[in-house]
Amino acid sequence: xxxxxxxxxxxxxxxxxxxxxxxxxxxxxxxxxxxxxxxxxxxxxxxxxxxxxxxxxxxxxxxxxxxxxxxxxxxxxxxxxxxxxxxxxxxxxxxxxxxxxxxxxxxxxxxxxxxxxxxxxxxxxxxxxxxxxxxxxxxxxxxxxxxxxxxxxxxxxxxxxxxxxxxxxxxxxxxxxxxxxxxxxxxxxxxxxxxxxxxxxxxxxxxxxxxxxxxxxxxxxxxxxxxxxxxxxxxxxxxxxxxxxxxxxxxxxxxxxxxxxxxxxxxxxxxxxxxxxxxxxxxxxxxxxxxxxxxxxxxxxxxxxxxxxxxxxxxxxxxxxxxxxxxxxxxxxxxxxxxxxxxxxxxxxxxxxxxxxxxxxxxxxxxxxxxxxxxxxxxxxxxxxxxxxxxxxxxxxxxxxxxxxxxxxxxxxxxxxxxxxxxxxxxxxxxxxxxxxxxxxxxxxxxxxxxxxxxxxxxxxxxxxxxxxxxxxxxxxxxxxxxxxxxxxxxxxxxxxxxxxxxxxxxxxxxxxxxxxxxxxxxxxxxxxxxxxxxxxx
Amino acid sequence: xxxxxxxxxxxxxxxxxxxxxxxxxxxxxxxxxxxxxxxxxxxxxxxxxxxxxxxxxxxxxxxxxxxxxxxxxxxxxxxxxxxxxxxxxxxxxxxxxxxxxxxxxxxxxxxxxxxxxxxxxxxxxxxxxxxxxxxxxxxxxxxxxxxxxxxxxxxxxxxxxxxxxxxxxxxxxxxxxxxxxxxxxxxxxxxxxxxxxxxxxxxxxxxxxxxxxxxxxxxxxxxx
Numbered sequence: 001x002x003x004x005x006x007x008x009x010x011x012x013x014x015x016x017x018x019x020x021x022x023x024x025x026x027x028x029x030x031x032x033x034x035x036x037x038x039x040x041x042x043x044x045x046x047x048x049x050x051x052x053x054x055x056x057x058x059x060x061x062x063x064x065x066x067x068x069x070x071x072x073x074x075x076x077x078x079x080x081x082x083x084x085x086x087x088x089x090x091x092x093x094x095x096x097x098x099x100x101x102x103x104x105x106x107x108x109x110x111x112x113x114x115x116x117x118x119x120x121x122x123x124x125x126x127x128x129x130x131x132x133x134x135x136x137x138x139x140x141x142x143x144x145x146x147x148x149x150x151x152x153x154x155x156x157x158x159x160x161x162x163x164x165x166x167x168x169x170x171x172x173x174x175x176x177x178x179x180x181x182x183x184x185x186x187x188x189x190x191x192x193x194x195x196x197x198x199x200x201x202x203x204x205x206x207x208x209x210x211x212x213x214x215x216x217x218x219x220x221x222x223x224x225x226x227x228x229x230x231x232x233x234x235x236x237x238x239x240x241x242x243x244x245x246x247x248x249x250x251x252x253x254x255x256x257x258x259x260x261x262x263x264x265x266x267x268x269x270x271x272x273x274x275x276x277x278x279x280x281x282x283x284x285x286x287x288x289x290x291x292x293x294x295x296x297x298x299x300x301x302x303x304x305x306x307x308x309x310x311x312x313x314x315x316x317x318x319x320x321x322x323x324x325x326x327x328x329x330x331x332x333x334x335x336x337x338x339x340x341x342x343x344x345x346x347x348x349x350x351x352x353x354x355x356x357x358x359x360x361x362x363x364x365x366x367x368x369x370x371x372x373x374x375x376x377x378x379x380x381x382x383x384x385x386x387x388x389x390x391x392x393x394x395x396x397x398x399x400x401x402x403x404x405x406x407x408x409x410x411x412x413x414x415x416x417x418x419x420x421x422x423x424x425x426x427x428x429x430x431x432x433x434x435x436x437x438x439x440x441x442x443x444x445x446x447x448x449x450x451x452x453x454x455x456x457x458x459x460x461x462x463x464x465x466x467x468x469x470x471x472x473x474x475x476x477x478x479x480x481x482x483x484x485x486x487x488x489x490x491x492x493x494x495x496x497x498x499x500x501x502x503x504x505x506x507x508x509x510x511x512x513x514x515x516x517x518x519x520x521x522x523x524x525x526x527x528x529x530x531x532x533x534x535x536x537x538x
Numbered sequence: 539x540x541x542x543x544x545x546x547x548x549x550x551x552x553x554x555x556x557x558x559x560x561x562x563x564x565x566x567x568x569x570x571x572x573x574x575x576x577x578x579x580x581x582x583x584x585x586x587x588x589x590x591x592x593x594x595x596x597x598x599x600x601x602x603x604x605x606x607x608x609x610x611x612x613x614x615x616x617x618x619x620x621x622x623x624x625x626x627x628x629x630x631x632x633x634x635x636x637x638x639x640x641x642x643x644x645x646x647x648x649x650x651x652x653x654x655x656x657x658x659x660x661x662x663x664x665x666x667x668x669x670x671x672x673x674x675x676x677x678x679x680x681x682x683x684x685x686x687x688x689x690x691x692x693x694x695x696x697x698x699x700x701x702x703x704x705x706x707x708x709x710x711x712x713x714x715x716x717x718x719x720x721x722x723x724x725x726x727x728x729x730x731x732x733x734x735x736x737x738x739x740x741x742x743x744x745x746x747x748x749x750x751x752x753x754x755x756x757x758x759x760x761x762x
Contacts, residue, residue: 310630310651315560317652322568325655329571340564347560390602 008241016245023238030231037227041220043124048213050117056206060199062109066102067195070188073098074162078181081169088169095166099159106155110148128216144205147198154191158184289471293484297417300387301358307386308354312347319344357383360410371409373442373449374402380416381440384424391428392436395420399442403449406528407497415489415501416440419453419521422485426457426519433457437510444527448499451523456516459505468503499525542663544572546670550595551575552662555585555611556628557604561653568655573662580604582611589615594623596665598658601629601636609639616643624665628653692723693731700741700751710741710749 014022077094080086086094116122161184168177319340326332357379377397381388388395405412420438427436433456441452460468467473469490474483493501501523507515552573556562557580566578577588582603588594597615599608608627615621627640630651640648646665649658686694699721700710712720714728732749735741739755 307630311558312560314630314652315558315564318561318564318568318655321655322564325568325571331571343560343564 004237007237016242016249019238019242019245023235023242026231026234026238030227030235034224034227034231037220037224040124040128041217041224043121044128044216044220045213047117047121047125048209048216050121052206052209052213054112054115054117056202056209058112059109060202062105062112063195063199063202066105066109067192067199069098069102069105070158070192070195073101074158075185075188078165078184081174082178082181088172088174092166092169095162099162102155128220144198144201147194147201151191151194151198154187154194158187158191161187286471289484290488293488296485297414300417300421301383304383304386305354305358309351312351316344316347319347368407369409370404370406371412372402373405373451374399376409376412377416377440377442377451380413380420383413384417384420387424388420388438391424393424393427393438394436395438395440397440397442399440403442403444404527405449405525407525411492411496412523412525415492415523416451416453418485418489419523422521423453423455423457423519427455430457435512437516439508439510447528448524448526451525453521453523454506454508454510454518456508456510456518459517459519460503462505465503465505469501493523493525497525499523542660544659544663547572547659547662547666549574550666550669551593552577553585553588553594553597553599553623554578555582555597555599555603555608556580557600557602565653565655565658569658572659582606585611589621589623595669596662597623597625598662599625599627601627609636609643612643612645613639624669626658626661626665690727692721692727695721696723696728696731704751708751708753709744710751711747712749713747 074095077086077091077098081088081091161180165177165180165184168174168180322340323332323337326336374397377399381395381397385395420440423438427433427438430436436456438453438455441454443450443452464473464475469486470483471487472483473487490501493499501521503519503521506518506520508518508520509515510518550573552569552575554562554566554569554576556565556578559580562578562580566576570576575592577592577594579585579588580603585597585599597612599611601608603611612625612627615623624646625643626647626649627636627645628649628651629636637648647661649661682694696717699717703712704710714725714732717723717728718725732741736743739752741749741751744750
């Protein structure tokens with residue numbers, strides 16, 4: 001048992017591939033061993049069979065025939081001669097023939113006894129006997145040898161007597177022959193007895209051999225069974241270890257998988273939490289982003305206000321200073337004062353109007369109204385005029401008839417301002433352009449209004465076209481662009497106006513002789529937005 | 539307002555380019571009290587016509603004009619038409635991107651809007667001062683020439699020599715004989731002149747061959 005455990009332990013520590021190798025070696029060597037043993041056994045059996053046939057059955061036949069010859073041919077003939085029932089000549093003939101046959105048969109007997117059975121069966125038998133530690137039976141017993149010796153002597157005796165009888169007969173000395181015949185009958189009888197005992201001994205021997213044979217067969221069968229059992233045992237042992245190996249592996253893997261699954265589940269749970277958090281964060285970020293964008297456009301608006309205020313402010317300052325200077329020169333009269341006060345009033349009224357415009361833009365009433373597309377576009381142009389003039393950009397509007405749309409007026413202005421602002425930014429970076437042009441073209445179909453904003457700033461690079469509406473995507477320097485403008489525009493157009501916005505690159509003449517590479521943003525909005533859809537404040 | 543004498547501006551003509559009608563009107567109404575003539579225009583084209591037709595002493599131009607640029611206009615005047623007129627730029631932009639161009643063009647000054655009238659007048663004065671001074675010098679020169687025509691020309695020549703050869707310490711390092719050799723005058727004339735000058739403290743002898751010129755002792759000219 002300890003050995004078994006030892007082997008088991010050893011096997012446990014061997015690699016799986018080596019285990020299979022061992023298994024295969026055991027199976028192969030076991031098969032070879034069994035095969036070898038079977039061959040040996042078969043050949044040994046064949047040897048036994050052959051030796052039984054050649055050394056015992058065949059000699060028995062020969063001996064039986066010899067015996068018959070002596071009794072029938074010789075004995076009977078001699079008896080016939082005695083009672084004179086046969087002619088001498090015939091008798092001589094018969095005996096002579098019988099003699100020859102006997103000699104022949106005896107020779108045959110000796111040959112078959114003495115001729116060893118060689119070849120594979122012999123070796124197999126030898127080997128098996130050696131292996132089984134079975135001592136070999138002597139081929140011929142001493143008893144047999146003695147009998148054979150005696151038979152030999154008896155036969156030569158009978159032969160010589162027969163020859164004398166035959167001599168007598170030939171010379172027709174019947175009396176002497178008769179005399180000899182009597183003694184010869186005795187001799188043949190005794191020879192026959194010898195022969196019979198020889199046959200008996202052969203029979204006995206063959207019975208003996210049969211027994212050995214049985215034993216041999218039995219032992220080799222046992223051995224085979226033992227061997228097969230042994231091999232089966234080893235195979236099942238190795239198989240068992242392999243099986244346990246598999247079982248262990250399976251258990252290990254199952255455990256591993258369940259652990260990993262657990263980890264994954266945990267990870268999943270934490271990921272879900274994180275996603276929730278991130279979504280929350282991104283919503284917050286979005287809000288901040290919208291605020292930023294609002295602030296950015298607020299800043300731009302402020303710049304516009306600043307500019308639109310700067311002009312009348314300068315004039316007002318000048319009017320005030322002119323009072324001082326006219327007074328110093330003594331030229332301050334009523335007419336002058338009246339005209340200047342009137343001017344100043346106009347100027348301040350203008351300033352107040354400007355302020356009101358921006359105030360309504362940034363505190364928009366959220367209700368939908370019918371509004372004129374032309375007015376909206378014109379207002380957008382006015383609001384961005386200062387910056388466009390500063391960059392020496394021409395802006396023009398082309399629209400056949402004024403169109404009426406129902407919706408949020410200020411949001412459309414916001415979107416247009418974004419688009420104009422983008423065009424302005426790209427145009428201001430194009431120093432080599434001879435003419436910087438932004439053109440807004442408004443068209444209508446039966447149900448929809450299309451507003452195209454075209455600039456000759458060279459178009460948008462193809463690889464970024466799909467990304468321009470993404471949040472935080474910007475080609476501008478960090479300090480200039482927040483990357484929110486177009487995203488917000490898209491949100492407003494799609495969610496609040498139920499419209500679409502897209503962009504593409506086109507070639508356009510823009511009233512010049514050559515074609516410009518242009519980018520075109522198109523806003524498509526339905527003339528009647530669906531009433532039930534209420535715009536929500538972001 | 540009285541630090542500088544703005545009466546000096548009264549003899550000059552100004553071209554004022556400003557695209558904003560209100561500002562143009564009011565600034566013009568202030569400036570026209572100080573200068574001989576002001577030409578208010580809103581566009582570069584009008585300005586060019588004025589320049590071709592009239593004698594303009596100084597240009598005041600806004601940088602940002604409708605469809606154009608004051609700097610480009612000045613550049614064209616200077617490089618293409620080769621007209622050199624002093625110029626003042628006004629601008630609403632506080633950024634400096636035009637400043638470099640302005641310096642390159644030798645623009646005389648740069649005024650940030652809203653325009654302060656005093657600042658504008660001061661600037662006009664400073665810009666026109668070289669012109670005023672050139673006129674003054676020319677006039678003085680003419681006075682001297684007239685004096686030398688009616689008085690002893692030898693004395694005037696000696697005085698001119700003395701003034702010309704003063705060193706940095708306002709001293710003259712010449713002896714009478716050297717002076718006589720250089721100016722070719724008689725000794726009595728020199729002695730007489732030197733005596734007159736030293737009597738009034740204008741030219742005092744420090745040592746031999748060294749005379750100190752005292753500017754403050756010169757009689758004040760009548761205010762012109």
